[in-house]
Amino acid sequence: MQPKLELISFKLCPFVQRAVIVLKKKAVDFDITYIDLNNPPEWFKEISPLGQVPVLKVTTDQGTEVLFESSVIQEYVDEITPPSLQPDDPLIKAKNRAWISFGADILFAMHGFITHPDQLVCEEKEGVIRQKLKQLESAHSGGDYFNGETFNLIDAAYAPMLMRMSFIKQLCGSDLLSDTPKLAHWSECLMALPCVKESVVDNLQQMYAGMVKNMNGHMAKQFSDS
Ligand SMILES: N[C@@H](CCC(=O)N[C@@H](CS)C(=O)NCC(=O)O)C(=O)O
Incomplete structure (x- = not known):
């Protein structure tokens, strides 16, 4: 089963955009939740280890996990949706x-x-x-x-x-x-x-x-x- 994905975003953030491009390129279903980074909600402070976006909430049968760091999120999305966008070598x-x-x-x-x-x-x-x-x-x-x-x-x-x-x-x-x-x-x-x-x-x-x-x-x- 494909995990349910929710991306926590700030509209101006280029690092969030890195993840969105991969999600769009791979035609993956995802929800996007925008926050105001100048006044972040309490729930965001609790789930984001660095207080930064992007954060990807990944929900599977086992529960919900939180990923952070745009390059990690890019790679995770790529890995669960073959074929890969990474070079083979x-x-x-x-x-x-x-x-x-x-x-x-x-x-x-x-x-x-x-x-x-x-x-x-x-x-x-x-x-x-x-x-x-x-x-x-x-x-x-x-x-x-x-x-x-x-x-x-x-x-x-x-x-x-x-x-x-x-x-x-x-x-x-x-x-x-x-x-x-x-x-x-x-x-x-x-x-x-x-x-x-x-x-x-x-x-x-x-x-x-x-x-x-x-x-x-x-x-x-x-x-x-x-
Ligand atoms: N290394 C991080 C950088 C993310 C980042 O700098 N995000 C900014 C917004 S564009 C942020 O959340 N800033 C809030 C803060 O640092 O308190 C990544 O690649 O995801």
Whole structure:
């Protein structure tokens, strides 16, 4: 029997989106419960060991278990719904895991870049992001997807970051992918996929712009009004 899945989400969270993309790609039935991370409910504090989303509640005949950490949730969903989205070769699979972890650092640097009040700090963060993207570019196949022409878990893991980079480009004209053509092509391919398009709420870009404006950082001042 397929377990019943409930994903605990915050609409703006890129790590939740990693899990949603895999669930959509695999056409898995799941419920999604949104919480306000700024005012999390008591039940969430009790079940989330790190106080973070995503959390996946998995209910089977044996009871309910809680999974946390987006990469673990991605792998679990993949494993219970064959065929796998992981590369067959253990070495490539391990390398993909390492680069998925690397992606979290870029997401954290992006958050600093887009919200910090100080222009110099933003420029420094942009430099860090561009440097990391060049490293990622050197590991990328140059195909439509990270490993070539097949969509793997690593593509689901990076799509949320690339989507936010496209928001940043549209909102303030800053093209973080301008030095990395392989990543720019990858982004176009991923953004065209239904599992990526359907992994977020319809107004995510406006919500993202609103969040950044509220934090009142230097980059928010560069936003066009569109
Ligand atoms: N390593 C975690 C990171 C998840 C994460 O940072 N989630 C953020 C929202 S995007 C969160 O829950 N933040 C609340 C907090 O840290 O208190 C994962 O990959 O799942």
